Amino acid sequence: xxxxxxxxxxxxxxxxxIEQLSQAVGIAGAMLLVPLVLVxxxxxxxxxxxGAPTIWAYEIGYMLTGAHFLLGMAFTLRxxxxxxxxxxxxxxxxxTRACIDLLGYAVVLPLTIWVALHLLRYFTNGLSxxxxxxxxxxxxxxxxxxxxxxxxxxxxxxxxxxxxxKLLGCLRAAHTR
Amino acid sequence: xxxxLPFFMLPVAFLLMFMGFPVAFCMMITAVVFGLMVFGDRVxxxxxxxxxxxxxxxxxxxxxxxxxxxxxxxxSGIAERLFEAIHIxxxxxxxxxALATVIMCILFAASSGVIGxxxxxxxxxxxxxxxxxxxxxxxxxGTICAGGSLGTIIPPSVVAVVLGPLADLSVGDILxxxxxxxxxxxxxYLVYIFFRCLVSPEFGPAIPPSPxxxxxxxxxxxxxxxxxxxxxxxxxxxxxxxxxxxxxTEAAAIGALASVALTMLYRTFSVSALFEALIxxxxxxxxxxxxLLAGTLFTGVFIGAGGINAxxxxxxxxxxxxxxxxxxxxxxxxxxxxxxxxxxxxxxxVPLFTPLAKLAGFDPVWFCVLFLIMIQTSYLTxxxxxxxxxxxxxxxxxxxxxxxxxxxxxxxVLQLLTLVITMAFPVLVTWLPSQMLQFR
Numbered sequence: 001x002x003x004x005x006x007x008x009x010x011x012x013x014x015x016x017x018i019e020q021l022s023q024a025v026g027i028a029g030a031m032l033l034v035p036l037v038l039v040x041x042x043x044x045x046x047x048x049x050x051g052a053p054t055i056w057a058y059e060i061g062y063m064l065t066g067a068h069f070l071l072g073m074a075f076t077l078r079x080x081x082x083x084x085x086x087x088x089x090x091x092x093x094x095x096t097r098a099c100i101d102l103l104g105y106a107v108v109l110p111l112t113i114w115v116a117l118h119l120l121r122y123f124t125n126g127l128s129x130x131x132x133x134x135x136x137x138x139x140x141x142x143x144x145x146x147x148x149x150x151x152x153x154x155x156x157x158x159x160x161x162x163x164x165x166k167l168l169g170c171l172r173a174a175h176t177r
Numbered sequence: 178x179x180x181x182l183p184f185f186m187l188p189v190a191f192l193l194m195f196m197g198f199p200v201a202f203c204m205m206i207t208a209v210v211f212g213l214m215v216f217g218d219r220v221x222x223x224x225x226x227x228x229x230x231x232x233x234x235x236x237x238x239x240x241x242x243x244x245x246x247x248x249x250x251x252x253s254g255i256a257e258r259l260f261e262a263i264h265i266x267x268x269x270x271x272x273x274x275a276l277a278t279v280i281m282c283i284l285f286a287a288s289s290g291v292i293g294x295x296x297x298x299x300x301x302x303x304x305x306x307x308x309x310x311x312x313x314x315x316x317x318x319g320t321i322c323a324g325g326s327l328g329t330i331i332p333p334s335v336v337a338v339v340l341g342p343l344a345d346l347s348v349g350d351i352l353x354x355x356x357x358x359x360x361x362x363x364x365x366y367l368v369y370i371f372f373r374c375l376v377s378p379e380f381g382p383a384i385p386p387s388p389x390x391x392x393x394x395x396x397x398x399x400x401x402x403x404x405x406x407x408x409x410x411x412x413x414x415x416x417x418x419x420x421x422x423x424x425x426t427e428a429a430a431i432g433a434l435a436s437v438a439l440t441m442l443y444r445t446f447s448v449s450a451l452f453e454a455l456i457x458x459x460x461x462x463x464x465x466x467x468x469l470l471a472g473t474l475f476t477g478v479f480i481g482a483g484g485i486n487a488x489x490x491x492x493x494x495x496x497x498x499x500x501x502x503x504x505x506x507x508x509x510x511x512x513x514x515x516x517x518x519x520x521x522x523x524x525x526x527v528p529l530f531t532p533l534a535k536l537a538g539f540d541p542v543w544f545c546v547l548f549l550i551m552i553q554t555s556y557l558t559x560x561x562x563x564x565x566x567x568x569x570x571x572x573x574x575x576x577x578x579x580x581x582x583x584x585x586x587x588x589x590v591l592q593l594l595t596l597v598i599t600m601a602f603p604v605l606v607t608w609l610p611s612q613m614l615q616f617r
Binding site for chain 2 (some may be wrong): 026027031044071079081084089090110119122134136145146149
C-alpha cells in the first residue's frame with residue numbers, strides 16, 4: 001500500500017508550502033503597521049508644525065490599513081485565531097468537530113474562489129481602464145489596492161485548502177488507528 | 178413570503194455559529210446563500226463593493242493602532258510600576274489591593290482599546306499579592322474580571338471604533354459619549370469594593386502599618402517616576418481626541434509611537450518584543466476585521482432583502498412604547514451576551530437595533546452607549562465569558578471556577594446599575610459632545 005502514503009506525503013508538502021506562503025504574506029502585512037504609524041503621525045506634524053497637510057497621507061493611510069488586515073486573513077486562519085463560539089461545540093468529540101469544519105470549508109472554499117475570481121476581474125478592469133480613486137486630490141490609481149484584494153482572497157482560498165487537507169489527514173489517522 | 182425570508186438569516190447564522198465554525202465564515206456563508214436566493218449571482222458585485230468600502234475606511238485604522246498601543250504597553254513592564262505607585266496610596270484602605278487593581282485597570286483601559294491581554298497582565302501581577310494578604314477568592318476573581326474588561330467601555334475603545342460605522346455615527350461622538358458612563362461604572366466598582374471590605378474585612382483586609390512604609394516624600398517620588406509618564410501618554414492621546422485636535426485615528430497613531438518611546442524610556446524595548454507586538458496586532462486585527470467584513474456582507478443582504486423594513490413593521494404591529502422597545506432590545510443584548518462574544522453581538526444587533534431606536538425617537542449616540550454598557554456584561558456572563566477565560570489562564574488552582582462565577586455576580590449587578598443610571602440621566606452621554614461642539 002505505497003500509494004496512499006505517497007499521496008499523504010505529497011499533501012503534506014502542499015500544506016507546508018501553502019502555510020509558509022500564508023505566513024510570509026502575513027508577516028509582510030503585519031509590518032505595514034510601521035509605515036501606517038509613521039505616515040499618520042507625519043500628517044499631524046505637517047498640519048500643526050508646518051501648517052501644510054499632505055495630500056497623500058489619507059489615501060496611503062487607508063490603503064495600508066486595508067492591506068494590513070486583508071493580508072493577515074490567511075495567516076490568522078492558519079494560527080486558528082478566527083473567533084469561534086465553542087460554548088456547545090466544546091462538548092463534541094474532536095472527530096465531530098473535524099467533520100463540522102470540513103462541511104463548513106466545503107461551502108467556504110467555492111465561495112472564496114468565486115469572490116477571488118471576481119476580484120481578479122475587478123483588478124484587471126481597474127488596470128486596463130486606468131481608473132483612479134477620486135477619494136482625494138492625490139487621486140491614486142486603483143489597481144494596486146485591488147491587487148491586494150485579489151491576493152488576500154486567493155491566499156485565503158489556498159489556506160482553506162490547507163485546512164481541509166489537515167482535517168482529512170487527522171480523520172484518516174483517527175480511522176486507521 | 179419573500180418579506181419574511183431575511184428573518185431566517187439570523188437563526189441560520191446562529192445555528193452555524195453554535196456548531197463552532199468560525200463566526201466570520203458562518204456569516205459569510207449565510208450572506209452568500211441568502212444573497213443568491215434573493216438577488217441571484219449579481220450579489221457578488223455587492224460583495225466586492227463592500228470589500229472595497231470596508232478596506233478603504235480610514236477610521237478603522239484606529240483598530241490596529243489601539244491594539245498595538247495596548248500590546249506594546251503590556252509588554253513594557255509598566256504594569257509593575259503602575260501597581261507599585263498606586264498601591265502605596267491605597268494600601269491602608271479596606272480592600273486596598275483590589276482598589277489599586279481597579280485603578281490600574283482604569284489606566285490600562287484608557288491606554289488600550291481591547292480586553293484580554295490587559296486582564297492577563299493585571300491578573301498575573303495582582304492575584305498572588307491579594308492571595309498572600311488573605312483576600313476573598315470570589316472578590317479577587319470578580320475584581321480581575323470586571324476591572325480587566327473595562328478596556329472597551331473607557332475610551333479609546335476598539336468596540337466603539339467598530340460600532341461607529343455600523344451605526345452610521347461618528348466614532349468621536351461615541352468616544353465622548355461613553356467617557357462618563359465608563360467612569361461611572363469604574364467608580365461603582367471602587368465604591369462597592371471599598372464598602373464591601375469595610376463592612377466585612379475578611380473580603381479584603383486593610384494592611385496594617387509597618388515601619389518599612391515609605392515616607393510621604395518617597396511616595397511622591399515613586400508616583401512621579403512610575404505613574405506620571407504613562408498617565409501623560411494616556412491623557413495626551415485621549416485629550417487630543419476630546420479636544421478635537423486629532424481624529425481618533427491620528428491620536429491612535431501618536432499613541433502607538435509614544436508607547437514605543439515609553440518602552441525605550443523604561444529600557445524594556447527590544448526588537449523581538451516589537452516584532453511580537455506587531456504579529457499579535459495583526460492576528461487580533463485580522464480576526465476583528467474579517468468578522469466585520471463578513472458582518473457587512475450579512476447586513477447588506479439583510480437590508481437589501483427588506484429585513485429592516487419588515488422588522489420595523491413587525492415592531493409597529495406589536496405597538497410597543499419606546500421604553501418597552503428599548504428594554505426589550507437591551508434584554509436581548511444581555512441574553513445574547515451569555516452565548517456570543519462582543520463582536521458577534523455588535524455585528525448582528527447594532528445594524529438591526531439602531532434604526533429601530535432612531536424611529537422610536539431615541540438619540541442614537543445615547544442608544545449606542547447603552548449598547549456598549551450592555552456589552553460589558555457579556556464578558557462576565559457564562560458560559561461564553563471571555564473575562565473568565567482569560568482569568569482561568571492566569572489564576573492559580575486555589576481560585577476555582579465556582580469562585581469566579583460567584584465573584585462576578587456583584588459586578589454584573591453594578592454594570593446593570595450603570596445602565597439604569599445612564600438611562601435615567603442621558604445628560605451623562607450628551608453633555609460632553611455638546612461641550613466639544615462649542616470648542617470646534
